Amino acid sequence: MEELIFQIKKFLPIYLEEENQEYIDYLTGASLANMESKHFQFAFIAFHMLFMSYLYKKLFLLHKHGKITLKDNYNTIFDISKMKESDVFNNIHHFHSNKIDEFKNTVKIRNHCAHSSGFIQYQQEDVEYWIKKEIDHVNKIQYKAYDNYLVNEFKNFLKNEENYDPNRLESLYFEKIERFILENLISVKDLEFFLKNPKLNELSRNSNTEKIIYIKLLYLAIIAVYEKYVLDQYYCEPDIEEGLFIKNLPILMNGFVNPEDDDFNLEDIFKDQFSTYLEPMDVEHIIKIEKITDFDLSDFK
Known part of the structure; x- marks a missing residue:
């Protein structure tokens, strides 16, 4: 499981400014610690935030290099977090809308984990499945949308x-x-x-x-x-x-x-x-x- 978390880090910037790097390290540590303590839904929430950080990076660079046009000005990748999540996914180019909907689906899983439903919905095998799904999404976005x-x-x-x-x-x-x-x-x-x-x-x-x-x-x-x-x-x-x-x-x-x-x-x-x-x-x-x-x-x- 630890290997899966380090896999997504290979898609994130090697170097970030100190505050941003602390944030990524915090999310990585939170996901690992919650996996170890068997709080799997919390582990997925932290992992999903790493997934979103990758998408922010992708959109930021596409905008910076004129491949897409975003309405607002963004100075860092994490400024993209001010954008609605649905808009983040909709700005990923080179994909059919059906595939975009598939990418968005993990947001629903994150919401299931984050909202107080009164019961534990996902166990280890479920969370591992969705983490692997997000890594698969990242691989597809990285190489199909590669410019x-x-x-x-x-x-x-x-x-x-x-x-x-x-x-x-x-x-x-x-x-x-x-x-x-x-x-x-x-x-x-x-x-x-x-x-x-x-x-x-x-x-x-x-x-x-x-x-x-x-x-x-x-x-x-x-x-x-x-x-x-x-x-x-x-x-x-x-x-x-x-x-x-x-x-x-x-x-x-x-x-x-x-x-x-x-x-x-x-x-x-x-x-x-x-x-x-x-x-x-x-x-x-x-x-x-x-x-x-x-x-x-x-x-x-």
Whole structure:
């Protein structure tokens, strides 16, 4: 049951402002605690609020990127909560009205749990069924209503010199990526979608210019952030195979030609930018990276 609750968190933003993150953690904890204490209807209420938080995020981003037009201005995803629940569902595009009605049905179940009916209507198996139903709804909404705006945001981020050129950075790649993830409300599922379908021509080109090399380094840093976050935060299996960083590392060395810049040293840049990722890594993986790159990473063993 715990795994089901963490599944929906993979669709919610990885990073939120502190107050909003506390709220999501509160709902997660409430759902888990009520499951453990066998207060299953209360567990569903908290889970349903996580489900609605996902819908708020979806509508907020669709509105932000001009895919739908909402009447009011919304500054955060939780401002959408001021909207009537029926309007929230009705604004989910790409679906037949019958399917929208199916999505809405879990609101009735939530109401059954929240209103004082005088009896306990749902037991564990019932609540598990409806939680799985909401996760199924989220999966359908995530991928059928998926727009190119997020892929374009990733591509624009990777191609922005202010993000990829270490000489212009005031921080490491990882801090830039975390800020990008926060500002764009990116979830683990969003990261997985992009990493499976990057559609970035620079990744298949030879590493023979600083620009191409830097873009590849930044892309690898996104993979590193994904791996670190999933391994640190989630108890369920990631949807992308483990070792994605090492699997993709050869693209960096593909056709590598050292740029005509006396100050350019790929090994030093790599060790500097990826030090926090490499430090906790086991020796076996460090050796694999050395074999692929021919870098001396003895400091990380």
